[in-house]
Amino acid sequence: MQHAARLRLALLLSWPTLTLLGLVAIPALLLIRISIAPRDPSGMWSPGFTLHAYRALMEPELLGALLDSVEMAVVVAAISLGLGFPLTYLITRMRRGQQVVWLVFLLTTLSLSDVLIAFSWQVMLSKRIGLSNVFVALGLMDAPASLTPSSGAVIACLVYLVLPFTVLTLFPVLSRLKTDVIEAARTLGASPLRAFTSVVVPLTRGPAMIAFLMAAILTVGAYVPPLVLGRPQHWPMAVLIGSTALAGHDLPRASAMSIFLLGATILLAILTARVARGRRRA
Amino acid sequence: MPFIRSAKGTARSLKISTFGGYFERSFAEHVYPAFTRATGIAVQSIEQPEGAQFLFQLVEANKAGSPPMDLCCTLNIDVLRGRAQGLWRGFDHAKLPNFTQLSGKFQDSQSAFDSVAAMSWYMTFVINPDEMKPAPDSWTALWDTHPNAWGVMSGSVSPILEITAQTYFGGTEILMSQHGIDKVIAKIAELKGNVKLWWQDEGTMQTALVNDEVAGGIYMHDTAMVMVKNGTSVRSIFPKEGAVESTNFWCQPNASAKTDEAQEFLNFSCTPEAQQLVARFVGSAPVIDRAKLNLTDAEFASVSSSIPSIPAATQARFQFTDYMERQFTKMVTS
Structure with a gap:
């Protein structure tokens, strides 16, 4: 009887795990399967096995695109952590009502599609009605200019997209952070900077690294912003995967490229986890 | 026997898909009604997705025996891809007397008579x-x-x-x-x-x-x-x-049962009347020579050109x- 009850409990609790496994494992297996299939010019892929798609991965422009993806992810994650941390800290120090307004505002931006956001940035950075006109009015620029396509435009748009995630990840930790410990450090003679680096940073390193990792993973697969706002020379892997699959009709090659990108992302995650853990031990 | 309807009373219908948005709305508002008036066949207009997934999905639906439409508007390259996968039904020249109205280049004998030029x-x-x-x-x-x-x-x-x-x-x-x-x-x-x-x-x-x-x-x-x-x-x-110039073609997934209705629509699409509607209201170039059409210079220039x-x-x-x-x-x- 007790055994049956325990079994029932186990089954009841295991369904989220099983669902998650099914939703992740089945598409991943399918991806692997297609990556080792021969191409079919009229359809998706044909039965059979070949490593042709993987051999083609060693081309310099694909390695370059992979590096571009990782670099873009790291830069965007670093900027959104740099902006998101102080922003979250400020929000947590506000009155309850103001906090809610800020959090609702940040959540609202998540409801916009990234396509819409990328196009808005394209307009915002254009010569005719874009930001450069504001800079000219402020005397910062001589004449209005188009600010796309450029890496700066891509990064600005991506930071906008991931910043809410960074804030929402940091919010619980920073709101639990006691001001007493900072005050204690200050009373003991620490400068504000010293209090921040020796008290706040160690207490929040783990969550900050999670926020960084999340921003990086969200960015590594970015497709629309680099396509619309970036130069082809810096198109990341996701854009090349898209054109290989959709325009090139080469699903095996696109799958192999996806697995390649997945590998790089996992490596990035492991590395970030190492950094977070390694420093904590020291 | 009042409960048995005669064949004449049975509503004949056809599901036709085109690319979504303006395109689909224009066909539904201006082209299909003219066809229904001419033949009595009702048309249900369907939006079809663009891009590679359109053919992927259609091949699977056709294999399952339930394509979502009886006729679809197909990019020229997808006609070839679909043909290579045995997706399209062949048509009968005898059922399409108007086919010869199309411009010469659209009458060229292909390896299969499974696609009819719709618009360019x-x-x-x-x-x-x-x-x-x-x-x-x-x-x-x-x-x-x-x-x-x-x-x-x-x-x-x-x-x-x-x-x-x-x-x-x-x-x-x-x-x-x-x-x-x-x-x-x-x-x-x-x-x-x-x-x-x-x-x-x-x-x-x-x-x-x-x-x-x-x-x-x-x-x-x-x-x-x-x-x-x-x-x-x-x-x-x-x-x-x-x-x-790219051309879209009408094709029929071969699991669709509406063979006769589809061919009646194709025959209608090859008429100057239909092509004039396409030029005026859909904004696409007709696939019939200009001499057979009553388009004004401005109407023709807004969709096409006399330069080859x-x-x-x-x-x-x-x-x-x-x-x-x-x-x-x-x-x-x-």
Whole structure:
């Protein structure tokens, strides 16, 4: 009887795990399967096995695109952590009502599609009605200019997209952070900077690294912003995967490229986890 | 026996799909009603997705015996892809007496009679007349000194392949080999300093044109005409080498049971009346010679041109899609 009850409990609790496994494992297996299939010019892929798609991965422009993806992810994650941390800290120090307004505002931006956001940035950075006109009015620029396509435009748009995630990840930790410990450090003679680096940073390193990792993973697969706002020379892997699959009709090659990108992302995650853990031990 | 209806009373119907949005609405409002009036066959208009997934999904649905439509509007390359997978039903010439009304090039005997030209559309030299004076009349202007001026479609689907082949290599036949494709792409590489925007999505190019981000480039004639109507400062030019003409075809997934109704629609689509509706209300180029149509000069010019077109290199693209895509990406990202 007790055994049956325990079994029932186990089954009841295991369904989220099983669902998650099914939703992740089945598409991943399918991806692997297609990556080792021969191409079919009229359809998706044909039965059979070949490593042709993987051999083609060693081309310099694909390695370059992979590096571009990782670099873009790291830069965007670093900027959104740099902006998101102080922003979250400020929000947590506000009155309850103001906090809610800020959090609702940040959540609202998540409801916009990234396509819409990328196009808005394209307009915002254009010569005719874009930001450069504001800079000219402020005397910062001589004449209005188009600010796309450029890496700066891509990064600005991506930071906008991931910043809410960074804030929402940091919010619980920073709101639990006691001001007493900072005050204690200050009373003991620490400068504000010293209090921040020796008290706040160690207490929040783990969550900050999670926020960084999340921003990086969200960015590594970015497709629309680099396509619309970036130069082809810096198109990341996701854009090349898209054109290989959709325009090139080469699903095996696109799958192999996806697995390649997945590998790089996992490596990035492991590395970030190492950094977070390694420093904590020291 | 009042409960048995005669065959005459049975409503005949057909499900037809076209690309979503303006296209689908125009067909539903202006073309299908004329067909229903002529034949008594009711049409249910369906939106079909664009891009690679359309054919992927249709092949699976057809295998399961339930394609979502009886007739679909198919890009020329997807006609070939679908044919290679045994997706389309063959038609009967005897049931389509109007087929001979189509322009000669659309009557050429293909390996199978499984597709009927529906309408054409052009990729033209679109410019901002305020920034490009005098207006160019040849594609060679793309290669003149105009740093960061153009928006050009990127990838294997881009009409720049046909334009370059026709303008510099005497025709699109050169695209029928890898060596030829390399030569054409090397010529396109000379454009890189002039191209500000290598676009994949037409919305990106439209935004760039509206906001003066580019002085011109290659764009769809029909969309450019809509932009002109909306007050954007653009002009669509048919260069002397010709604009690139793509054609959409009506095809029937072979699991559809509505063989007779579908052929009646195809026969209707091949009439001057139907093609005039397509030109006037859908904004696409008719697939019947102008002499048979009662379009005014303005109506004809808004959808087509008397300058011979460059036909889309569909066969080359079907055979070498992956190679074209790889080489193009290599060129544009390096």
